[in-house]
Amino acid sequence: MPSCQSSLSELQPEFVSLAQLPHRLNQVVDWHQQQWPQESADQRRQKLQSHLKGDSFPITLLALQNDELLGAVSLVQYRRLGGLSPSYWLANAVVAPNLRRRGLGAKLVIAAEAYARQHNLSELYLYATDQVRFYERLQWQPLRQKTFKGELATIMRRRWDS
Numbered sequence: 001m002p003s004c005q006s007s008l009s010e011l012q013p014e015f016v017s018l019a020q021l022p023h024r025l026n027q028v029v030d031w032h033q034q035q036w037p038q039e040s041a042d043q044r045r046q047k048l049q050s051h052l053k054g055d056s057f058p059i060t061l062l063a064l065q066n067d068e069l070l071g072a073v074s075l076v077q078y079r080r081l082g083g084l085s086p087s088y089w090l091a092n093a094v095v096a097p098n099l100r101r102r103g104l105g106a107k108l109v110i111a112a113e114a115y116a117r118q119h120n121l122s123e124l125y126l127y128a129t130d131q132v133r134f135y136e137r138l139q140w141q142p143l144r145q146k147t148f149k150g151e152l153a154t155i156m157r158r159r160w161d162s
Contacts, residue, residue: 011104013063013070015111019054024062028072031094038149048074056119057088061111063095063104071095073108075116075124088116090126090158109138113158122160127153 018024025048032044051060051074058076062069073093079086090112095104116124125143128135129151132142140156147153 011065011070011099011102011107013065013104013107015061015063015108015115017051017054018048018060018062018072019052021062021064022052024069025049025052027069028060028062028094031072031096032092034097035094036092059115060092061108061115063108063111069096070099071104071108073112075112087123087125088121090124105134106138109135113160117160124158125155126158127155129153132156 018028025045028048029041029044032039033041048060051058058074060072060074063071063073071094074091075088076091077086077088090109093105093108093112095108113124126135126140127146127148129148132154135156135158136142138158140158143155143157145152145154
């Protein structure tokens, strides 16, 4: 876990693909397990293995500063999720527990949006169970509510001009 005690203004991470730093996989899996214990670590590791291929999607972006892992976010394509046709989704946004509530989550989302735009996507989706207002502040629009894995979730969309 990072020991970075920087102030918010000093958190200026670089974003790189997990495919470039596959040795960080276990830390990402550990954070996912802490945040979302519904799946086993082996299931999460297996899913994230597909992010190591170096393809455009799926991808997990890592936030790093001074070689410390600060957070991660994924972009994935689902054939059908939430009643939507094939679409791209922001998923698994997670920040190191000791760095939460310092703006890093927003930086992760903005980096993922920038990556999506660079790959000619005009919109992304996500589902949020407890962070709807956080995403609304980042211009994500709630579309509908649906039950996912036993939890009521809000499906949200972010669109931008090409």
